[in-house]
Amino acid sequence: MTDRQKMFMQFIDKFIRDNGYSPSVREIAKGMGLSSTASVKNMLDRLTQSGALRRTENIARGLEKPSHGIPVLGRIKAGLPVTSEENVEGYIRLDKPIGDDHFFLRVDGDSMKDKAILDGDCVLIRLTNQVTSGQMGAFRINGEVTLKTFERTSAGVFLMPANPDFAPIPVGEYDDFRVIGTVKMVIRALEGGYDIEPA
Amino acid sequence: MTDRQKMFMQFIDKFIRDNGYSPSVREIAKGMGLSSTASVKNMLDRLTQSGALRRTENIARGLEKPSHGIPVLGRIKAGLPVTSEENVEGYIRLDKPIGDDHFFLRVDGDSMKDKAILDGDCVLIRLTNQVTSGQMGAFRINGEVTLKTFERTSAGVFLMPANPDFAPIPVGEYDDFRVIGTVKMVIRALEGGYDIEPA
DNA sequence: TCCATAGACGAACAAGTGTTCGCCTATGAA
DNA sequence: TTCATAGGCGAACACTTGTTCGTCTATGGA
Structure with a gap:
């Protein structure tokens, strides 16, 4: 992921955290200092294709960040950085909905x-x-x-x-x-x- | 909250869980078997006013369910049903975002x-x-x-x-x-x- | 009976919103 | 140089979406 793409993700992430719903194309454009909605759409397509973002086409504010939770590291392989992919045993989703029972x-x-x-x-x-x-x-x-x-x-x-x-x-x-x-x-x-x- | 209102909440809740974004007024109408979007708007206004729902006006799919997490019960007062309000000491938000550190x-x-x-x-x-x-x-x-x-x-x-x-x-x-x-x-x-x- | 409230209809309106199309620049690898 | 890729512009288009307005029915107090 390029730096620019990370910036988009951060913006979208923060927007969702702050508002509870995802930004519109034009809101992203504004937030990222772009004047064309087409640029945003391009970027969203890239992010979607690479799997960094999930999104339903033609749906207003249909962005989701596909959080797979917090990684669980088991036995950590020597030589690797601790948080590297190879050490991940699974994920715990703290945002998984739990019923009101x-x-x-x-x-x-x-x-x-x-x-x-x-x-x-x-x-x-x-x-x-x-x-x-x-x-x-x-x-x-x-x-x-x-x-x-x-x-x-x-x-x-x-x-x-x-x-x-x-x-x-x-x-x-x-x-x-x-x-x-x-x-x-x-x-x-x-x-x-x-x-x-x-x- | 009336039974009808609970049904609305359930529908909206499930929609958000399934799709990651909230339903539009027309989607709610369809899902609840209504033919007029005005009926939905009425209902959303009621739900918002009573605090059951949070919503940003004039924003597409701007519904949020205001989850305050899972209740923590401390010393449980005798005579009260266990999960009643009076027993709630606080909440733990399992959906609270945790940084990637x-x-x-x-x-x-x-x-x-x-x-x-x-x-x-x-x-x-x-x-x-x-x-x-x-x-x-x-x-x-x-x-x-x-x-x-x-x-x-x-x-x-x-x-x-x-x-x-x-x-x-x-x-x-x-x-x-x-x-x-x-x-x-x-x-x-x-x-x-x-x-x-x-x- | 009178009245407040929940719930609903249907049509029309005004924004909001995603998409498309053609074109442009810069960078880095082959 | 040539080419692929990331990133961007601006305008136009079509569909989505929330809102409003007047009207209606049913229910349950007072």
């Missing part, structure tokens, strides 16, 4: 620390009442919400902590018990990485 | 397990060579990339594991050493939650 539960306390979940971590919960033995999830028991591992044994149902300082919680027939959802992901933000926006 | 490093091995980072976890690294003592980061030493805590003491510089089975790595004057970046976030996907897309 998901929410994060902020972990309070160390009761799951042996499962590497710490106080302050956020666990992504998917709302469901389907839970199998051994699965981690969020549960409400007698009015209190807790993060535990669900265990069904011959001795009954238990909510198991992952910390010897805490005792398993037996779920009796007369307890007010509800499965809230299962844990799909654990996120821990360090030193101001991904922050939580106030409500 | 970030990448994920897939953790290989248990050398940081006492810091609650497990084999297979993904750590978000921000490329930088600024690192202070006590900070966790990715380092290259003698051709090998490793995730460790950086420690500068009177005895010299060390890369500290968080696992008694591993020994600190002293960084000597003649070692080939480079700071790759610092850890901003830890992500662990459980049972097919957020998956890694193949490269």
